[in-house]
Amino acid sequence: xxxxxxxxxxxxxxxxxxxxxxxxxxxxxxxxxxxxxxxxxxxxxxxxxxxxxxxxxxxxxxxxxxxxxxxxxxxxxxxxxxxxxxxxxxxxxxxxxxxxxxxxxxxxxxxxxxxxxxxxxxxxxxxxxxxxxxxxxxxxxxxxxxxxxxxxxxxxxxxxxxxxxxxxxxxxxxxxxxxxxxxxxxxxxxxxxxxxxxxxxxxxxxxxxxxxxxxxxxxxxxxxxxxxxxxxxxxxxxxxxxxxxxxxxxxxxxxxxxxxxxxxxxxx
Numbered sequence: 001x002x003x004x005x006x007x008x009x010x011x012x013x014x015x016x017x018x019x020x021x022x023x024x025x026x027x028x029x030x031x032x033x034x035x036x037x038x039x040x041x042x043x044x045x046x047x048x049x050x051x052x053x054x055x056x057x058x059x060x061x062x063x064x065x066x067x068x069x070x071x072x073x074x075x076x077x078x079x080x081x082x083x084x085x086x087x088x089x090x091x092x093x094x095x096x097x098x099x100x101x102x103x104x105x106x107x108x109x110x111x112x113x114x115x116x117x118x119x120x121x122x123x124x125x126x127x128x129x130x131x132x133x134x135x136x137x138x139x140x141x142x143x144x145x146x147x148x149x150x151x152x153x154x155x156x157x158x159x160x161x162x163x164x165x166x167x168x169x170x171x172x173x174x175x176x177x178x179x180x181x182x183x184x185x186x187x188x189x190x191x192x193x194x195x196x197x198x199x200x201x202x203x204x205x206x207x208x209x210x211x212x213x214x215x216x217x218x219x220x221x222x223x224x225x226x227x228x229x230x231x232x233x234x235x236x237x238x239x240x241x242x243x244x245x246x247x248x249x250x251x252x253x254x255x256x257x258x259x260x261x262x263x264x265x266x267x268x
Contacts, residue, residue, distance in 0.1 A: 027059065027134070028053055046111070048111075048112060050132060051102070052102035065130055067082065074228060074230075088160050127157065170192065197219075199217055199250055205244045205246070
């Protein structure tokens, strides 16, 4: 027997490589995400600081853009610019140029100019992934000792929404026990008009002896209209018995909590 109860309380190649590869090459960017609040016909500039963390290597860098969105599990899906209805890739210009050079330990600011067209799609947000890519690979070694060429790429997510009131509205829509896979499955929908991010903290309470069991936390990101499936692994040695599972989503930029509870029996 299962019961699902929902409560609401108001109260970078990888997107980002580690800062060093073989202690010789690396890029850091700040901030890793850039937000614009603009209506049709408006424009704004934002600055991004790019740093060459290498002690020895000069980096030749180029800026490019891709469309992106999240899949149902929160992973990034990247496609060619201008192919998604939420794309704003063609609205952006990099100043002073989309290519530049960084000497060892040097930092430079680049400007991201967003110019929103007079007519845009009805989507509540528009996004793009800005890639900063090294175009002069450096020599390095693989873990097995082979000589390789290393080229670094980092991604900055760029996000635009209309200059209207923020509405954070993320709802838990279902919470179930997957006995076969020994996990909990949480379904979430972003019904608001802003990017939402936070952490889902999970725990069990054994109804027979009151024991509390801390489960894995899950970092949560979503765009408006996203539907998310979150898997929460259960301990392999979870004793038989009746449990109450609680998942609490706290938002990074909003004083709001979402709590879901599930009662289930483990008879494995």
